[in-house]
Amino acid sequence: xxxxxxxxxxxxxxPDLLTxxxxxxxxxxxxxxxxxxxxxxxxxxxxxxxQRIDVGKMPHHHPVKxxxxxxxxxxLAAQGKRVVRLQSGDPFVFGRGGExxxxxxxxxIAVEVVPGITSAxxxxxxVGIPVTHRDFASSFHVITGHHKSADGQPDWPTLxxxxxxxxxxxxxxxxxxxxxxxIANGKS
Numbered sequence: 261x262x263x264x265x266x267x268x269x270x271x272x273x274x275p276d277l278l279t280x281x282x283x284x285x286x287x288x289x290x291x292x293x294x295x296x297x298x299x300x301x302x303x304x305x306x307x308x309x310x311q312r313i314d315v316g317k318m319p320h321h322h323p324v325k326x327x328x329x330x331x332x333x334x335x336l337a338a339q340g341k342r343v344v345r346l347q348s349g350d351p352f353v354f355g356r357g358g359e360x361x362x363x364x365x366x367x368x369i370a371v372e373v374v375p376g377i378t379s380a381x382x383x384x385x386x387v388g389i390p391v392t393h394r395d396f397a398s399s400f401h402v403i404t405g406h407h408k409s410a411d412g413q414p415d416w417p418t419l420x421x422x423x424x425x426x427x428x429x430x431x432x433x434x435x436x437x438x439x440x441x442x443i444a445n446g447k448s
Contacts, residue, residue, distance in 0.1 A: 269376015405431020
């Protein structure tokens with residue numbers, strides 16, 4: 261008997277913004293593998309008998325490496341468990357959902373994706389900032405504030421001249437270099 265891994269986006273933090281399908285998967289879970297930024301009140305939606313496994317990463321500190329998380333998801337599913345991989349925001353917006361999906365599919369493990377609301381849209385929306393507006397911005401661009409390699413840099417000239425709203429996520433640590441890169445390339 262094989263289980264199912266559900267890659268569930270927990271949304272931007274407010275438990276009321278979890279999707280109905282995400283709620284159903286949590287209520288049916290045998291195991292919940294969750295990240296540091298997930299609102300922990302969501303864990304209470306899983307049955308009391310469900311395993312709760314914290315694999316949260318912090319900046320520059322990953323106590324559980326991604327390959328171990330991938331193996332854990334596969335192992336739990338191989339035991340016939342319904343596994344929820346609960347990630348903040350959406351698992352495919354700067355999360356590791358794509359890597360986890362590929363790992364599980366390569367091993368023929370049943371997996372589904374339950375999208376979540378990304379903070380890239382929810383954050384501005386919560387304070388009344390539209391990411392598009394027909395008078396000001398007909399597009400938006402979501403850019404990571406940090407890269408996998410230390411020398412990885414965004415294409416500053418292209419970003420500085422892009423039409424639309426620029427949304428940087430996970431960029432607090434690199435905010436000074438983001439601002440400098442944009443200004444040095446012509447952004448006001």
